[in-house]
Each structure stands twice: as structure tokens, then as C-alpha cells.
Amino acid sequence: MIQLATExxxxxxxxxxxxxxxxEGQRQNIILHTDRLFTWLMLCQWAFCVGLAFWLSPRTWSxxxxxxxxxxxxxxxxxxxxTSVPVILARTQxxxxxxxxxxxxxxxxxxxxxxxxxxxxIETHFHIFGSLAFLAFYRDRRVLATATLVVFADHIIRxxxxxxxxxxxxxxxxxxxLEHGWWIAFEVVFLLISIRKSLCEMHLxxxxxxxxxxxxxxxxxxxEHLAQAQHxxxxxxxxxxxxxxxxxCSEEAHRLxxxxxxxxxxxxxKCLERVLPExxxxxxxxxxxxxxxxxxxxxxxxxxxxxxxxRHIHGRGEVMVDxxxxxxxxxxxxxxxxxxxxxxxxxxxxxxxxxxxQKMEAIGRLSGGVAHDFNNLLTVIxxxxxxxxLQLDEADPVRKNIEEITKAAERASGLTRQLLAFSRKQVVxxxxxxxxxxxxxxxxxxxxxxxxDVELSTNFDESIRNVNxxxxxxxxxxxxxxxxxxxxxxxxxxxxxxxxxxxxxxxSTFRNRxxxxxxxxxxxxxxxxxxxxxxxxxxxxxxxxTTKGLGKGTGLGLATCYGIIxxxxxxxxxxxxxxxxxxxxxxxxxxxxxxxxxAAPPSxxxxxxxxxxxxxxxxxxxxxxxxxxxxxxxYRVQISNDAYEALEAIKRSPQFDLVITDVIMPxxxxxxxxDQIKAHRPGTEVLLMxxxxxxxxxxxxxxxxxxxxxxxxxxxxxxxxxxxxxxxASPVAR
Amino acid sequence: MISKYDYxxxxxxxxxxxxxxxxxxxxxxxxxxxxxxxxxxxxxxRATLENLNRLLTKCGGRVAVRVLFIRPKGQSQEWVRxxxxxxxxxxxxxxxxxxxxxxxxxxxxxxxxxxxxxxDASGRLEFCGGITDGRGxxxxxxxAEAVVSLINGGAGLQARAPVYGCSLLETSCRARDSxx
Numbered sequence: 001m002i003q004l005a006t007e008x009x010x011x012x013x014x015x016x017x018x019x020x021x022x023x024e025g026q027r028q029n030i031i032l033h034t035d036r037l038f039t040w041l042m043l044c045q046w047a048f049c050v051g052l053a054f055w056l057s058p059r060t061w062s063x064x065x066x067x068x069x070x071x072x073x074x075x076x077x078x079x080x081x082x083t084s085v086p087v088i089l090a091r092t093q094x095x096x097x098x099x100x101x102x103x104x105x106x107x108x109x110x111x112x113x114x115x116x117x118x119x120x121x122i123e124t125h126f127h128i129f130g131s132l133a134f135l136a137f138y139r140d141r142r143v144l145a146t147a148t149l150v151v152f153a154d155h156i157i158r159x160x161x162x163x164x165x166x167x168x169x170x171x172x173x174x175x176x177x178l179e180h181g182w183w184i185a186f187e188v189v190f191l192l193i194s195i196r197k198s199l200c201e202m203h204l205x206x207x208x209x210x211x212x213x214x215x216x217x218x219x220x221x222x223x224e225h226l227a228q229a230q231h232x233x234x235x236x237x238x239x240x241x242x243x244x245x246x247x248x249c250s251e252e253a254h255r256l257x258x259x260x261x262x263x264x265x266x267x268x269x270k271c272l273e274r275v276l277p278e279x280x281x282x283x284x285x286x287x288x289x290x291x292x293x294x295x296x297x298x299x300x301x302x303x304x305x306x307x308x309x310x311r312h313i314h315g316r317g318e319v320m321v322d323x324x325x326x327x328x329x330x331x332x333x334x335x336x337x338x339x340x341x342x343x344x345x346x347x348x349x350x351x352x353x354x355x356x357x358q359k360m361e362a363i364g365r366l367s368g369g370v371a372h373d374f375n376n377l378l379t380v381i382x383x384x385x386x387x388x389x390l391q392l393d394e395a396d397p398v399r400k401n402i403e404e405i406t407k408a409a410e411r412a413s414g415l416t417r418q419l420l421a422f423s424r425k426q427v428v429x430x431x432x433x434x435x436x437x438x439x440x441x442x443x444x445x446x447x448x449x450x451x452x453d454v455e456l457s458t459n460f461d462e463s464i465r466n467v468n469x470x471x472x473x474x475x476x477x478x479x480x481x482x483x484x485x486x487x488x489x490x491x492x493x494x495x496x497x498x499x500x501x502x503x504x505x506x507x508s509t510f511r512n513r514x515x516x517x518x519x520x521x522x523x524x525x526x527x528x529x530x531x532x533x534x535x536x537x538x539x540x541x542x543x544x545x546t547t548k549g550l551g552k553g554t555g556l557g558l559a560t561c562y563g564i565i566x567x568x569x570x571x572x573x574x575x576x577x578x579x580x581x582x583x584x585x586x587x588x589x590x591x592x593x594x595x596x597x598x599a600a601p602p603s604x605x606x607x608x609x610x611x612x613x614x615x616x617x618x619x620x621x622x623x624x625x626x627x628x629x630x631x632x633x634x635y636r637v638q639i640s641n642d643a644y645e646a647l648e649a650i651k652r653s654p655q656f657d658l659v660i661t662d663v664i665m666p667x668x669x670x671x672x673x674x675d676q677i678k679a680h681r682p683g684t685e686v687l688l689m690x691x692x693x694x695x696x697x698x699x700x701x702x703x704x705x706x707x708x709x710x711x712x713x714x715x716x717x718x719x720x721x722x723x724x725x726x727x728x729a730s731p732v733a734r
Numbered sequence: 735m736i737s738k739y740d741y742x743x744x745x746x747x748x749x750x751x752x753x754x755x756x757x758x759x760x761x762x763x764x765x766x767x768x769x770x771x772x773x774x775x776x777x778x779x780r781a782t783l784e785n786l787n788r789l790l791t792k793c794g795g796r797v798a799v800r801v802l803f804i805r806p807k808g809q810s811q812e813w814v815r816x817x818x819x820x821x822x823x824x825x826x827x828x829x830x831x832x833x834x835x836x837x838x839x840x841x842x843x844x845x846x847x848x849x850x851x852x853x854d855a856s857g858r859l860e861f862c863g864g865i866t867d868g869r870g871x872x873x874x875x876x877x878a879e880a881v882v883s884l885i886n887g888g889a890g891l892q893a894r895a896p897v898y899g900c901s902l903l904e905t906s907c908r909a910r911d912s913x914x
Contacts, residue, residue: 057777057870060739061847063836063904064806069777070739071870116736119781119871162737168873 022206034137035090038103045110046083050075082109104143107131108150120168136191139198148188155180234336247271256336258305274303291327294319312341363543367419374416375691375712380621381409386716421560428470432593436460446482453492461500467521467588473564480557481525481584488529498524515571520587528581606720608634611657615639616646618665629716643668663690685730740868743896744846753857762798766854771839773847774803774816776900778869782848783821785865785878793885802833804902839902847899860884863895
């Protein structure tokens with residue numbers, strides 16, 4: 001969060017205040033310094049004075065007897081008094097006005113004392129001039145005035161009353177004091193001028209300092225703004241001094257590269273340490289090209305931070321050349337574009353998924369449409385073949401022909417089922433089952449399928465939980481995978497099927513599907529065959545994609561597996577490396593339900609009845625077949641070409657026990673027709689016929705509750721059995 | 735107190751009006767003789783020597799100068815050979831000599847260091863007293879001015895001047911100290 005000052009003085013005010021503060025600060029520093037100087041000076045003077053007294057007149061004599069010379073005591077006592085007061089003040093109140101005035105008085109008193117001690121030697125008077133010059137260090141006119149007044153007063157008073165002590169003569173005329181005063185004034189005037197000039201210079205220096213500080217503040221503020229802007233933009237800058245191989249980076253640039261900002265001035269090699277090795281050659285190439293051509297360069301790359309995070313960096317740079325055109329520096333910027341790169345990647349993946357979904361949807365629609373028409377045709381072919389077989393003797397040679405037609409129709413029917421399976425339009429009949437049992441039940445058939453060169457190995461988790469799937473569909477999946485495994489091991493190998501219970505505690509996405517958190521049963525089918533490269537894996541589950549060569553594979557096997565597993569709410573994943581085999585892992589949601597008994601195998605019996613049935617079918621072939629079969633079974637049958645005709649027929653003669661209707665019809669679907677019949681004639685049963693389960697009928701291929709459904713293609717026996725089953729179950733019949 | 739010390743006039747006895755005969759050293763015939771009697775350790779006498787130095791620059795070679803440093807009884811020669819002795823001996827034209835036990839000082843009536851006596855070429859006393867105006871005070875003073883004037887043939891401004899310095903003899907010093 002950025003905090004802004006609520007009120008700021010104007011720049012002029014700030015400047016004036018700063019100048020004043022700097023000037024006063026400097027002045028105070030000078031005063032303190034001068035206080036210290038005088039502290040030592042006065043102590044030294046005192047010591048000198050005492051030393052001089054000891055040296056010149058240590059003792060006073062009377063013949064051979066002697067005593068300490070009073071001048072020594074004078075130097076010690078009076079010198080001590082004169083010195084100690086200012087020195088104590090300088091120590092206790094440094095910088096105080098009283099202190100420097102006390103120093104001025106003390107220093108002048110020391111001059112007077114020295115003059116007196118030296119008997120008014122004229123040379124000693126120079127001490128006054130020196131002292132005044134020293135006192136001018138304070139750059140304080142008042143201090144100089146105080147000192148001058150003390151000197152004047154001393155000269156006048158002592159000149160009048162003790163001229164020997166100041167001039168060394170018994171008598172001194174008054175003008176002599178004035179003359180001394182004149183010379184002192186002469187010096188003081190120059191010192192005052194010097195002080196004034198010095199103060200002016202100090203003020204100018206303070207102004208310069210304040211201006212410099214303001215400029216520095218502005219620069220600092222600008223730098224902070226720049227750093228803040230760089231931080232917000234996640235953008236840093238760097239400069240490479242090529243001859244010195246020294247790189248200077250902004251704080252943000254350091255941060256983006258996960259480096260310590262305190263360690264600046266590193267080499268280019270050090271800077272590039274965190275770049276991913278696969279991106280390094282690109283950077284070096286871009287820089288080398290820029291140095292060669294003197295042209296700006298752009299180089300996106302990635303860096304790995306110390307915590308392992310990978311950052312996507314957008315880099316730009318420009319070469320700076322010297323007067324001779326030789327490159328001397330590269331100025332560059334780097335920007336963290338990780339979010340954009342990840343978004344782009346995510347978008348690309350989403351687009352790919354969308355395209356894949358659209359493709360699958362289109363293929364699904366196409367497959368569904370084809371399957372629908374195919375199922376109608378196969379219903380007719382199968383139906384009439386079956387009827388024909390019923391009418392032929394066992395020895396009739398035509399029977400063989402019709403059997404071949406039936407086999408071909410069944411193969412075509414299988415193909416249609418596959419189309420419906422991968423397009424997830426197949427009506428499924430899921431039930432709780434044990435996957436181990438399913439595989440065990442298929443083992444014999446699988447061994448035949450994969451041949452003798454391939455060894456089949458199973459590894460079951462005996463505590464395996466049940467799954468809710470269509471047994472026929474899961475068998476188809478296992479078979480498809482086994483066939484693929486066999487084809488991947490032309491010289492033989494090992495096919496392993498494993499089962500296990502697993503718990504997924506973090507959702508993961510693979511291809512277009514997300515495996516949600518939950519408990520799953522895993523069925524793994526592995527081979528040690530030729531394996532697959534990544535490109536093949538990317539297209540593996542697409543319909544009509546095959547690597548088996550023309551005529552050897554339909555390209556529907558894995559697409560079917562994918563569709564079946566997806567329809568069952570599970571997931572299928574592939575793990576493969578070229579020449580290292582392949583493993584398909586199928587994840588099926590666990591169910592708590594107990595295993596259910598399998599449905600009874602179909603029979604050829606055609607149960608009869610006398611009820612009245614309305615057949616609604618837009619396909620003439622199927623319609624005619626149904627009518628033929630039902631009439632053959634003894635039912636009274638009427639027909640309608642579409643739903644509207646059917647509604648009219650029901651309105652005219654409402655005695656229909658059963659309406660058999662196709663689902664996909666022009667103008668109105670069979671499902672809508674059923675809804676209308678149920679609304680007006682709740683006692684009339686409606687049996688829907690279709691080749692596939694649309695969204696209107698089923699969810700994930702499982703029929704809505706209460707719907708009666710006959711899957712196309714159906715045989716005459718299946719039709720007769722289903723009709724009888726429906727009529728017998730009808731409340732009206734009961 | 736310092737003023738009292740600095741400007742306390744030293745004792746002086748009666749100086750012989752004529753150069754006494756039979757002294758270990760004689761006076762120069764044909765020119766005046768300035769005799770200064772000093773205590774070898776009296777710091778105040780340094781000013782006397784300084785003033786003597788100045789005085790001689792004004793008098794050229796028209797005066798013979800003798801400086802007598804008293805050597806009290808029992809004191810060695812080293813006791814006398816002080817810095818003051820060497821300073822006096824360093825002044826051109828000045829003859830320095832010892833005065834054992836202060837006998838000559840008593841002869842000339844000197845009791846205070848720096849006591850100066852000026853005898854003219856005929857041996858008559860023209861001036862006696864100090865040539866400083868205070869203890870250790872260098873500079874112009876009536877005594878020195880009188881001596882210069884007399885040497886240069888001028889009329890004597892004064893025949894006597896107070897002398898400032900340490901006592902040459904213990905008793906007199908004590909007497910003077912006690913009088914303070």
C-alpha cells in the first residue's frame with residue numbers, strides 16, 4: 001500500500017527552511033569547533049604561562065635562600081581562574097553564547113596577564129592580535145565586540161593606573177592607550193569584514209547544499225517512483241558494460257532473476273546462471289547478433305528461481321557504441337510475463353480442447369446420424385434375414401446365403417455400436433460388477449485373441465471394489481486394448497493386466513478430461529511392445545486415427561474405449577515411451593453396490609398376442625418389418641409415418657394397447673410423442689425404438705426412469721419378446 | 735600582591751662616592767665604568783641585563799661595564815655560573831666576575847640584585863640604583879635613561895633610582911620580607 005503525505009510545504013518554503021537549517025547547523029558546528037579549539041588553546045596557554053614562569057622566574061632569592069617566585073603563583077592561580085571558567089563552560093555548555101563570550105573575556109584576560117607577567121613587553125601585545133584573530137573563528141561579531149571592549153578597558157584602566165603592567169613604563173600618556181586601541185580597532189575592522197564575507201560564503205554554501213539536497217531528494221523520489229513502477233510492472237532494467245564485463249541491474253531486475261539486490265556489479269555469466277539451459281543458446285545468439293548488427297534485440301526466456309519457480313521473462317536490449325562505432329554497452333529491460341505466458345498456454349490448451357471437443361462433437365453427430373440410418377438398414381436386413389430363415393427348410397441351400405448376410409449384418413452392427421460408443425450415444429445398461437471377475441471371464445478369449453507369442457499375465461487386487469459399468473462395454477474396452485497390445489508386439493511379448501483400488505486426493509487433468517478427487521478402481525493394461533512417441537499419443541484417442549496401416553485398423557478402437565470410459569464417468573490415461581512399451585490406465589469410479597447377476601441370454605422365441613398396436617416409424621423398411629413381425633405374432637397393427645399421424649390415429653381410435661415409435665423422426669420426436677400420449681392416454685404404453693440414446697432419452701447412455709426402449713437393430717424375436725414384456729407389465733393388462 | 739612584589743623597591747646601602755681603591759679589579763681609565771651587582775639566580779635581573787644590552791647600544795664603547803655576581807660563602811663556582819652569568823658574559827664589552835661572599839657588594843653598598851653604579855672617568859660616583867622600573871620589567875625607565883645620558887656626557891637627570899630585584903644577602907632579604 002502506498003501512503004501519501006497529506007500536507008507538504010511549498011518547495012520555496014522547504015528550500016528557505018533548509019538553507020536556514022544548514023546555515024545554522026554549519027555555524028553551530030563552527031562555534032562548537034572553535035569552543036573546542038579554545039578549550040585546548042587556553043589550557044595550553046595556561047600551561048605555557050606556568051611553564052614560562054617556571055622557566056624565567058621559578059624562584060625569588062635572598063642570598064642563598066629562595067622561595068617560589070610570586071609570578072609562578074600568579075601564573076598558576078590567576079591563569080587558572082582566567083582559563084578554568086571558559087574551559088568549564090566550553091565543556092558543559094558547548095556552543096552556548098555565554099560560553100563564547102566567556103572565552104573571549106578569558107582570552108583577553110590571558111593576554112593581559114601575559115603582558116603583565118612579561119612586564120609589559122610590547123612583543124607580548126601580539127597575543128591580543130592573535131587572540132582576536134582566533135576569536136574571529138566564531139564568525140560572531142558580538143564575540144569580537146566583547147573581546148575588543150575588554151582589551152580597550154584593560155588598556156585604558158591599566159594605562160591610567162598601572163602603566164608598567166601594560167606598557168612597561170612608569171608613566172604612559174592616555175594617547176598611548178588610544179594608540180593601542182586604534183591598532184586593535186584596525187585589526188577588528190578587517191576581522192569584521194572577514195566575518196561578514198565568511199558568513200556570506202557560508203550562506204551561499206548552505207544554499208548550494210540545500211539545492212543539492214533538493215535535487216537529490218527529487219532524484220531519490222524519481223528513483224523510488226521508478227522502482228515502484230518497475231515493481232508494479234514487474235519490469236527491470238540492466239546495463240552491461242561490455243569491456244569490463246560488469247552488469248548493473250535495477251532492484252526489480254534482481255528480484256525477477258531471484259538475485260540478491262545487495263550484490264550488484266556482477267558479470268553477464270553470473271546473470272545468466274538462472275536462465276533455463278535450453279533458453280541460454282537463444283539469449284547468447286540474440287546478443288551476439290545484436291553486437292554484430294548493432295540492432296536492438298528481443299529475447300524471451302525463462303529463469304528458474306532459487307525456490308524452483310519458473311518465471312517467463314520478456315527481454316529487450318539495445319547496443320550502445322563509442323565514437324568509433326565499437327559496442328561498449330548494452331542497455332536492456334526484462335519483464336516478468338509469466339502470467340501472460342501461462343494465460344496464453346492455458347488459452348492455447350483450451351482452444352485445443354475446444355477444437356478437439358468440436359471435432360469429437362462433429363464426428364459424434366456424424367457417427368450418430370450414420371448409426372441411426374445404419375441401424376434402420378441393419379434392422380431391416382437382420383429382420384428379414386431372420387424371417388426368411390424361419391420360412392426355409394433346414395436343408396435349403398439358400399439358408400447358407402442368408403446366414404452370411406446375417407453375419408455381415410452383425411459385423412456391421414458391431415461397427416455401428418463402436419461408432420455409437422465413442423460418440424457416447426450408445427444406450428448402456430450399467431450394473432455393479434467386479435472388474436477382476438470381468439477380466440477372469442475374458443481370459444480364455446483374450447489368450448486366443450493375442451496369440452501364442454504373447455504371454456498374458458494378470459495381477460489382481462483381491463480387495464478390489466465394485467464399479468458400475470455396462471459389462472459388454474467394459475469387455476469391449478479390454479478387448480480393444482488387448483488387440484492394440486498384441487499389434488504393438490509383433491514379435492511377441494507380455495501383456496499384463498492389473499487391477500487396484502486407488503484414492504485420488506487432488507484433481508488432475510489429462511488431455512480433455514479431469515480426474516476428480518475420489519475413489520477409483522484402476523485397470524491397467526500394459527505391454528512391452530514398440531511404444532509410442534508423443535505425437536502418436538496426442539492423437540491416440542481420435543476416431544479414425546490409426547498407425548496400423550490401411551485396411552488393418554478402423555481407428556475406432558481407442559476412440560471407442562475413450563467414449564465408453566468417459567460415458568462411465570471414468571478416465572483413461574496412457575503412459576508410453578518408444579521401445580519401452582505402453583500402459584493404459586483406466587480409472588472407474590467405485591460403487592458401494594453389490595454385484596448384480598448378468599441378464600439372461602437372448603432366445604429365438606416369438607411370443608404372440610392379440611392386443612392392438614400402433615407402429616410409428618418414418619423409415620418404411622423398419623416400419624414394414626415391424627408390422628410383418630407383429631402381425632405374424634397375432635397382434636392387430638396400425639401404422640403411422642410420423643408423430644402427427646400417430647396422434648390423429650389415436651384420436652380417431654383410442655383403443656391402442658401399445659404404441660411403438662421411432663425416436664428420431666422429422667417434425668416431432670418419438671419422445672415428444674410419448675409425452676403427449678402419456679398426457680392424454682396414460683393407460684397406453686409407449687415403446688421407443690432407436691439406434692442411439694440422445695440427450696432427451698438418456699444421461700450418459702442410461703435411460704430415463706420409466707422409459708420403455710428397444711435398441712436398434714433388433715431381431716424379430718427381440719421385437720416380439722419386448723412387445724410381450726411391455727404389454728404383460730402394463731397395469732391395464734394386469 | 736604581585737604589584738607589591740614587582741614594584742617593591744629593593745634595599746640599597748651607601749655607595750662610595752669614589753671608586754674604592756684596592757679592589758681585585760680596577761676601572762677603566764679615561765671612560766666611565768658601569769658596575770652592576772647581581773644575584774646569579776635572580777630572574778628579575780634578566781630584565782636588568784636586557785636593559786643593559788639596550789643601554790649599551792645607545793652608548794657605544796664609551797663605557798666599561800663590570801657585572802659582579804655574588805657567590806655566597808660555601809657555594810661552588812657552578813652555583814654562580816648560571817644562565818644569567820652566561821647572558822651577561824655574552825654582551826660585548828661586559829666583564830663578568832665573581833664576588834665571593836658578597837664582599838664587594840657590601841663595599842659598594844649593594845643589597846639588591848641589579849644594583850648599578852656609574853663612575854665617571856675620574857672615578858666619581860655619578861649614579862646608583864636600578865635600571866629597570868620594576869622586577870623583571872624590560873623597557874624604558876628613568877634609571878636607564880639617566881645612565882645613558884650621563885655616559886653620553888649629558889646632564890644627569892637623576893643620581894639615584896630605585897632598584898628592583900632579589901636580595902643579595904639573606905639577612906637583608908629576610909628583613910625586607912618581614913617588613914612586607
